[in-house]
Amino acid sequence: MTSVEEPARPRGRIRDAARTRAEILDVATREFARAGYDGARVDEIAARTRTTKRMIYYYFGGKQQLFTAVLERAYGVIRDAEQQLDVDHLDPVAAIRRLAELTFDHHEQHPDFIRLVSIENIHEAEHIAASGKLTAIGSPALDVIRRILAAGQESGLFTADVDAVDLHAMISSFCFFRVANRHTFGALFGRDLTDPARREHYRAMLGDMVIAYLTADRAED
Amino acid sequence: MTSVEEPARPRGRIRDAARTRAEILDVATREFARAGYDGARVDEIAARTRTTKRMIYYYFGGKQQLFTAVLERAYGVIRDAEQQLDVDHLDPVAAIRRLAELTFDHHEQHPDFIRLVSIENIHEAEHIAASGKLTAIGSPALDVIRRILAAGQESGLFTADVDAVDLHAMISSFCFFRVANRHTFGALFGRDLTDPARREHYRAMLGDMVIAYLTADRAED
DNA sequence: TAGCTAACGTACTGGTTCGTACATTAGAGC
DNA sequence: GCTCTAATGTACGAACCAGTACGTTAGCTA
Structure with a gap:
């Protein structure tokens, strides 16, 4: 997550809408992830920025919209990271393992994001629904999975009839x-x-699990 | 002494400590699962019982302890259900699949429990830590997994070196x-x-995944 | 049946918390 | 330099909410 670092503050008020907005988002992300939506305090967020509570309402409108903006940015970060995925040069088995490992790493490196997702699920994704920016955006990772699956299934390495969204759910579940x-x-x-x-043990376990599932002879019973 | 008219009391107030306590727990479970710890309202819980807020403090002490009691009971229900597990008559492959399916079913049938667990994780398991009843109790499911794994590994059906706790985590993850x-x-x-x-699709997918993982030839790379 | 206490009810309080009315100013554009 | 407005700060209010002081009663027991 991008963070706004300030250089030594000169005396006097400095006006910088973009920086103020970004700073509020940074602090709000931490506060919402720490305490949940209802546990988070608008006053606490304000206190941890260089600006005041007034500005939160000025830029975001309210607590609800602030949380929605936090989610939008958090998902944006994930999306950007997924766009960097480059596993097309690998054979399907290695590519899927690499994708799983990168997903694993990403989850581990962004525990605040994980918390935000848990929190949003407690609220039944109402903020995502209210966002407009976030509904059914899909994900770059999904496109990657689709390509790898298609290659693996065509070459006969992978069991047929595995769906990309389902495989994404499987990998995400574990991570x-x-x-x-x-x-x-x-x-x-x-x-x-x-x-x-x-x-490393769990990272390998995830890869082994996914590969075993994709390459197993599905016994008919 | 009393010069004002007594308001008509509901006749036949019944005193039943166990029942009152249980009713509060029932309602509190739903309220905490619905709204999270901070989102839950003690007044709301009281309003949905036949008793008053006073009784919540009388029996449980406070909101924190009430939530802890809710968790204790919820985990108790799971524990009891796991105690009913009976898969020892099956061969290891069938037994693991059956165990996975029962876990799957149980998660599906208790969404409120899932929500409580999510909520407790946002609070970093502080209520479990404060409970005493809940720390390191293990689980009957784990014992079952241990037995099945041992049988499967001894007979050579399963890959060696799979740990029961890890396998439990894998199955739980998906569910x-x-x-x-x-x-x-x-x-x-x-x-x-x-x-x-x-x-049925996801139920089978879980079973396939676990069996594939346990029976795969682990490629050395 | 008197007395005792666990069980229950009412009414309130003190602090918290989201949100806003109103005042102010930095700095861009002219 | 003047003006205008986007950006910012201060102070406050109204609702909310966990928790409690205090009073009452059902029902058991001696």
Whole structure:
């Protein structure tokens, strides 16, 4: 997530609409991710910026719209990262594993995003629905999966009849759960899923799982 | 002494501590699952019971402890259900598939529980930590997985070196994500993961995935 | 049946929190 | 330099909300 760094502040008010707006978004992202929508405090967000609460209402209109703007930017960051995906030079098996690993890495590196998604699901995606920018935008990762799947299925390496959206859900499930539910899972089973010492283990496990699923002889029963 | 008219009291107030407590827990479960911890309103919970807010504080002490009690009961229900698991008469492959399917069914049938878990993770499992009843209790499902894995590995059907906790995480990931993130996933990809028409499809997909993972020849690379 | 207490109800409070009315000023354009 | 407005700051209000002080009663037990 882009962050707004300020150089040593000269005395006197500096007017910079874009910077003020971006700074509010940065702080709001952290606050909403920390405490959830209802737990987040508009006053707290304001206090952590160099501006005042008044500006939040000036630029965003209200708490709801601020959260929507936070989601829009957070999804935008993911989208941009996915656009950098480059696995087309690999064979289908290696390409899928690489894609899964990059998804894994991305989830691990953006726990705040994971929290925002969890929070938005508690609210039944009402802010996404209200956004207009975010409905049914698809994702670049999905296009990549489609291409790899098509290649793998055509060459006979992959079992036919696997859908790209479903495979994306499968990969995301594992990556998301590991980060999102690490606290309850850790408390209940005494295992920290995000322990750096086990990072490679889970990263490999995800790749093995996806490849095994795609290349298995589906037994008829 | 009393010069004002007594308002007509509802006749036949029945005192039943256990019932009152249970009713508060029921309503609180729904309210917390609906709105999250901070979004939930103690007044709202009280209004939906036949008793008053005073009783919530009388029996539970406060909002925090009430939420903890809600979690304790919710996890208790899961635990009880897992205790009913009976797959020992099946061969390892069938047993694991059956276990995965039962996990799948259970997640689908208890969306409120899924929401509570999401909410508790936003709060970094602080209520579980405060509970005492819930820390490191393990789960009956885990014992079942351990037995099946041992049998499958000994007979050579399953790849060695798969850990029971990890496998539990893998199965839970898929089931949890499908229910917990259905709103954002649906909004972004236009696919309802909990559409009844696709239920069997995802149920089979989970089983296929787990079996493929457990029975794959792990390629050395 | 008197007395005791667990169980319950009413009414309120103090702090919090989203939002806004109103005042002010930096700096672009002329 | 003057003007105009986008950008900003201050102070406050009204609603909300967790929690409580205090009073009442059902129903058990001696």
